[in-house]
Amino acid sequence: MSRIGKLPINIPAGVTITHKDDIVTVKGPKGELSQYVNPAIKLNVEDGTLTLEENTEMMTDNVKQRHAFHGLYRSLVNNMVVGVSEGYKKTLQLVGVGYRVSNQGNVLEFALGYSHAIVFVVPDEVKVETKSERNQDPLIMLESCDKQLLGQVCAKIRSFRKPEPYKGKGIRFQGEVVRRKSGKSASAK
DSSP states (O other): OOHHHHSOEEOOTTOEEEEETTEEEEEETTEEEEEEOOTTEEEEEETTEEEEEEOTTSOOSOHHHHHHHHHHHHHHHHHHHHHHHTOEEEEEEEESTTOEEEEETTEEEEEOSSSSOEEEEOOTTSEEEEEOOTTSOOEEEEEESOHHHHHHHHHHHHHTSOOOTTTOOEEEETTOOOOOOOOOOOOOO
16 A cells, blocks of 8 residues: 555645546636546545545556555645645746846747747746846746646746756756856866
8 A cells, every 4th residue: 555645635625626437626716627547546535635545346457556556646636636725836047148038928938048039838727927137047937736737837948948067057946956067177287
């Protein structure tokens, strides 16, 4: 039995969970999310808590796989509950001379030292905001109820100019530490 899967999920006020045809739908003040749950896992909602159990009635040859599903689906449903009640936020930072970002609605336009500007359309489920202050690195604030989608969008934006180890220039998460390398050392002759 999975240690993660055994943990109960507290359901905050204003959040409703429905389970029909192996699809779990979670509705809350920040939005609505749906997720497929394998039939090897049963969901029980009692007294404001949700517990997931392995469905022992289903005879599957691979018990190890069922244990893995137990922890996986517990984590996915918990992320959905937290997302629709509190939401998720990530902040990206552009480090480099001349690196800029601006947005019109959900369209981001980057100047990252290439010969052309990069235009990126953020999905409607993700709210985006940019902040550029004098003598500070430009910031991109992203917010969504879907943790997976938010992570994918951040990874895509970061891939436009990953932080490089010599000068530290690039797009990084705020607070991320980039390991630096020393450059060429002087040769001794």
